[in-house]
Amino acid sequence: MQFSSSEIVNIIILATCVFLIAPVFLLIYIKEYLRKKRVHEEEKVTLNQKFEAEVLKTRIEVQEQTMQTIAADLHDNIGQLLSLTALNLNSINIEHTEKARQKINNSIELINNSIRELRALAKLMQAENILMMGLGSALQQEFNHIEKTGRYQLIISNQLLEINFASPQKDLILLRLVQEIFNNIIKHSNANHITVNIQLIENHLDIIITDDGIGFDVNQTGYNGLGLSSIRKRVEMVQGTLNINSAVNQGTSIHIKLLYP
Template identity: 55%
Template sequence: MPLFLILYIRSYAKHKKNHLLEKEHMRRKFESEILQARIEVQDQTMQTIATELHDNIGQLLSLTTLTLNSVNLMDSEKAEKKIGNSLSLINKSIKELRELAKLLHGEQIVENGIGYALDQEINWLNKTGAYEIEINNTLVDLTEKSPDKDLIILRLLQEIINNIIKHANATTITFNAYYEEKILHLQIKENGIGFDYDQDAIAPSGMGLNSIHKRIEMINGKLILNSSPSNGTNILIEIPYP
């Protein structure tokens, strides 16, 4: 009995130590994933800002310069109209710069809640004018918060949007985001060319699917993806929340 008791205590201590080591490994892995997601969100934000500065604000300011350079003070009526147009362009540029300033504070966007963060990301996509977008986001009023999960959810949305832009050839995109029975639901549906899910999931690049699966597993979520060639793609993500 004493020998059995000693062996049992040693075995228990070993299992406890292994369990603690496993928990520590999982904690470090999760923290590493959060850091990676934060860096990727910031990188995506910088890319969006660079594009916006070049394609939108740069063009607005160039157009303002051209308009002002064409002002003929001898023709007071036309001059007044062109100056008025220039002021409108400048005011629009200021508004766009304020929106960019908000985007620079990526962490604060997430702190304002996942509904707000998703809204900001979808609005930037909508501003491109490349897609007909339908949004149903009831998470804006959600009082529950989970900053770490929110960061990963935001990065998931960014990855999915990037995949649509690069691969889907879609013209319409529908976003549904809602909260029901402690589960956060995020659905993205587009009418693009679709793909063979089984084949692309095992491909080396996986169209980003491996990364998406990995992140969903990190937050104990569930992915339901339906797609086939020529029939678009429907993605549903379910995440225990908060």
């Protein structure tokens, strides 16, 4: 087959154009790919910053909660014990030796009680340090504190007490989550019995908190009312799932499931 001169020239021009167009498209593709990669990285950084900010907020909330508990305890418990001690000591008449000894013994007993309460408070003050002992211990401390009020009957099954690993950021958020759920129960539920079941199966953590309170209509309230929005947001932060079962006068059951550690 013979090509004419103009045909050869056309072939050369066409082929060169093809060989120049190919790199153009290749570079456009690479440029687009790298742009998307950059956007993705920026999104990752933003998400990370949000997470860090939320952890900081959670830490402050945990501290606030601890402070409130300490203030209430100082006022209602230790304050009362010390007032009673002062009253007791003021009423001592040293001329009545036997009565005085009895009152002094009572006062010593009251002071010893105050010291015990103060020690318990000191433990609470280390709310963040407590996480160093593990989430299981921190949660147990919370449960003990609520149980001590005598207002609720608690049935606790806490498998986290048996583990020796941790996830510092998740632990802080989970501690705050449980605190918020208990705050809700105390504020709104009017419950008498609370059941807490914490299970760790392989690397899945299940936290189920059930109460026998007045409950609420989940369909009407949704997951945003009654302080549930912050619970939902925190569950999302630890990439877990939240399931709330409740009905009016039938109590509430909150189930949180996530990968742990």
